Amino acid sequence: MILATYIPFYRIHEVLLYFVKNCEMISPSECWVFVDNVYHDKQKEFLRNNLPASFQIFTGNWRNRSETWLEILRLASSIGEESVVVDSDNVLDDSFRDVYFSLKEWSVFTIMDYEAWNNEESRVGYMRRSKRAGELKLRGETRPLFLYKVFEGPSLRFFQGGSPFFIGPKQIVVFRKYPSNEIIDGVKRAIGQVDPWFRNFISDETCLGVLAYLMGIKEVAWTIGSHHHHHGSTPAKAPPVLVALAHLQFARGLFNVFHRKEFKYYALKYRLSLWKNLTKIIVK
DSSP: OEEEEEEEGGGTHHIIIIIHHHHHHHOOSEEEEEEESOOSHHHHHHHHHHSOTTSEEEEOOOOSHHHHHHHHHHHHHHHTOOEEEEOTTEEEOTTHHHHHHHTTTOSEEEEEEHHHHTSHHHHHHHHTTEEEEEEEEETTEEEEEEEEESBOOSSTTTTSSSOSBOOOOOSEEEESSOOOHHHHHHHHHHHHTSOTTTGGGSOHHHHHHHHHHHTTOOEEEEEEEEEEOOOOOSOSSOOHHHHHHHHHHHHHHHHHHHOOHHHHHHHHHHHHHHHHHHHHHHHO
């Protein structure tokens, strides 16, 4: 098992605060750290001097989470080992290994943090596209297991908030099967059709939802099992008009590459969202 995290350079301290604990807890075969916004040799020197020597450090200047994810998956796929990718500000629950083996039949599954689960607004938002699939019995306790629908097609809910492609809660994502290089390359080309300034307005949950759907996965299993130490370094909410524009460009790029009608629906949703939010600005 590979344990990996991804992080912008300015949050590198989280590796020492949280990721080291995760590596000590589950003893993976390798610990990977992908660091974005690295473009100078002095930054690489800093990383070598301040992170554990046993960690494999990968750097780039991707400038967005989605392309960082694509690099993680491309490398993990080439090695052929299962991977656990954890958000840099999360600490795994000590029952993670039990969860990992309990869900061995799932090619991809995710973990929600306890803090999101205990927040009613957050929990209800995820449950809207989830269905209960059973329970996990772990160390004498019972934990719920859900299935999250990664693509929500045209329906009465289609034009509500949120991307139609979404992998669900993803403080931790486990991959036992990987998207093909053809899929990874295609999604990368689609992201390349988004203005570089807008790419970070597309959540990595959306990119992962697209990847899962292209792999033929319609539902992703998830349960609860991490602790989220919110960093608070960026604004909680991006301007809706910029988010809509970013998604519209991404949806168009995906359709240009894969020619699937689902991406036309995706583009339609955000074209309407863009018009709505532009109207609000003009009216003000």
